[in-house]
Amino acid sequence: MDSYKLFNKKAQGPEIFWYIFLYLPLTIIVITSLVIIPRSLMAKSLQPVPLDQMIQSRQLQSQMWTKNPVTGKTNLMDYQITKDLNKTYTTKQITYRVQLGNQETYYNKELYELAKPISPFRYLPYLEERITNQGKLTIEEYYPKQYAIDKK
Amino acid sequence: MKGHAKLALPEMFTMLIGFGIVFLSILYSVMQISNNEAYKEELYIVQLGLELQAIQATDVNLQRYITDAGAYNLIFQGGEVSIKKGKKFYFTKNPDNIFMGGEYSPQLKTKTIGPLTIFKTGKYIGVKKPDEVPSPYLTICEELQTTAKKININSTEETKKIANMLKSGNTKYTTNDDNADISIKIQKGPNKIFYKPEKQSKKLACEIQNQLAKELNISINIIPINIEHLLQTDEKNILKKPGIIIQIDNFENKENNAATAINKGAINYGLI
Numbered sequence: 001m002d003s004y005k006l007f008n009k010k011a012q013g014p015e016i017f018w019y020i021f022l023y024l025p026l027t028i029i030v031i032t033s034l035v036i037i038p039r040s041l042m043a044k045s046l047q048p049v050p051l052d053q054m055i056q057s058r059q060l061q062s063q064m065w066t067k068n069p070v071t072g073k074t075n076l077m078d079y080q081i082t083k084d085l086n087k088t089y090t091t092k093q094i095t096y097r098v099q100l101g102n103q104e105t106y107y108n109k110e111l112y113e114l115a116k117p118i119s120p121f122r123y124l125p126y127l128e129e130r131i132t133n134q135g136k137l138t139i140e141e142y143y144p145k146q147y148a149i150d151k152k
Numbered sequence: 153m154k155g156h157a158k159l160a161l162p163e164m165f166t167m168l169i170g171f172g173i174v175f176l177s178i179l180y181s182v183m184q185i186s187n188n189e190a191y192k193e194e195l196y197i198v199q200l201g202l203e204l205q206a207i208q209a210t211d212v213n214l215q216r217y218i219t220d221a222g223a224y225n226l227i228f229q230g231g232e233v234s235i236k237k238g239k240k241f242y243f244t245k246n247p248d249n250i251f252m253g254g255e256y257s258p259q260l261k262t263k264t265i266g267p268l269t270i271f272k273t274g275k276y277i278g279v280k281k282p283d284e285v286p287s288p289y290l291t292i293c294e295e296l297q298t299t300a301k302k303i304n305i306n307s308t309e310e311t312k313k314i315a316n317m318l319k320s321g322n323t324k325y326t327t328n329d330d331n332a333d334i335s336i337k338i339q340k341g342p343n344k345i346f347y348k349p350e351k352q353s354k355k356l357a358c359e360i361q362n363q364l365a366k367e368l369n370i371s372i373n374i375i376p377i378n379i380e381h382l383l384q385t386d387e388k389n390i391l392k393k394p395g396i397i398i399q400i401d402n403f404e405n406k407e408n409n410a411a412t413a414i415n416k417g418a419i420n421y422g423l424i
Contacts, residue, residue, distance in 0.1 A: 027170060031177045038181045046191070048198045048241075055202055056244055058209035063246055065211060070349045070376050072291075072358075074211045090231050090244040147242065 053126035093148040101135030115142035201241030221265035228253030252278030289365035293358035298422035304335035311338040317411035335395035348391040349376035360417030367413035
């Protein structure tokens with residue numbers, strides 16, 4: 001007779017209460033989480049910032065190449081700080097410093113001064129140095145770890 | 153004991169079912185990772201955005217043909233690549249470049265966007281349908297304040313029609329006028345523009361080169377001429393004064409386009 005205890009009306013009341021109001025919703029929550037969390041984690045697992053920083057550095061270097069004024073041919077070995085080097089069109093929150101010899105220029109200097117001391121905790125640093133005919137070229141970039149919009 | 157065993161069976165069964173569901177859910181989630189739409193969208197947008205950045209890191213013209221851009225609603229505008237009501241990627245752009253974007257949605261028949269081209273040509277970068285991509289032969293002309301009130305036009309028998317088209321009703325184009333600011337000679341030959349190696353002539357050559365590339369879709373190189381090394385009889389000696397020599401290979405039935413291109417190039421140069 002004990003095996004039928006579950007279906008005994010007297011015992012059924014509190015057990016069904018726990019099943020309906022605790023175990024069943026809990027199971028639904030756990031299963032839903034198991035499906036949703038990995039998905040959102042996967043979407044966030046993509047970290048393009050370091051690659052973006054490297055491409056930005058190449059972009060800056062291409063702006064610095066000099067051109068033969070007569071033939072128009074690009075000289076990939078000679079660099080110069082161009083007047084538009086401190087201008088980049090983006091809504092992304094980024095900052096960089098370019099130094100060639102004794103000359104230097106910044107994009108978003110305010111953020112640079114804020115980001116440099118607290119990197120690599122909140123901002124990802126990127127540093128590239130190379131020796132050129134015009135002296136040492138340094139490109140330093142700081143991006144937030146997760147992309148952010150520049151509200152300016 | 154017998155009673156206890158009988159009582160435990162339904163509970164074990166419930167637990168097994170529960171664990172089974174949980175295990176299968178985890179398995180399902182793991183298997184779905186590669187098909188995760190959010191991940192796919194994120195990856196796709198980031199890839200497109202970074203490609204747009206990467207093509208700006210060169211000084212050559214580039215094109216990347218995407219066979220099928222997929223079943224997304226893609227928007228390229230204002231420094232961002234986005235999927236409508238979805239992911240966004242903000243790309244950076246050099247201040248010198250002009251961006252050409254647009255909105256692309258799946259077509260009714262194929263239910264996908266179809267082919268797209270990511271390009272860099274001259275100062276233009278962007279994403280367009282293959283038939284809307286600007287000529288791949290454009291170059292970047294130097295920013296130079298230039299003005300010209302009169303341009304001398306010289307031609308040969310073969311190119312007379314083009315010269316006449318330019319001169320008809322337009323007094324800015326003359327012949328053998330000593331007061332002209334610069335000269336253009338048009339002749340038949342392999343596609344090239346020769347110019348006197350100085351800034352004014354180079355600017356005019358570059359502007360006309362771009363317009364000819366657009367109008368006739370031809371690759372035409374611009375070449376500086378060292379006049380000191382020319383023979384006395386060489387017809388390029390006209391480049392002792394500021395000017396250019398335009399050589400076009402095949403312009404039959406395209407005289408109108410050639411004249412339009414030269415005129416547009418001259419206006420961009422600063423013909424007032």
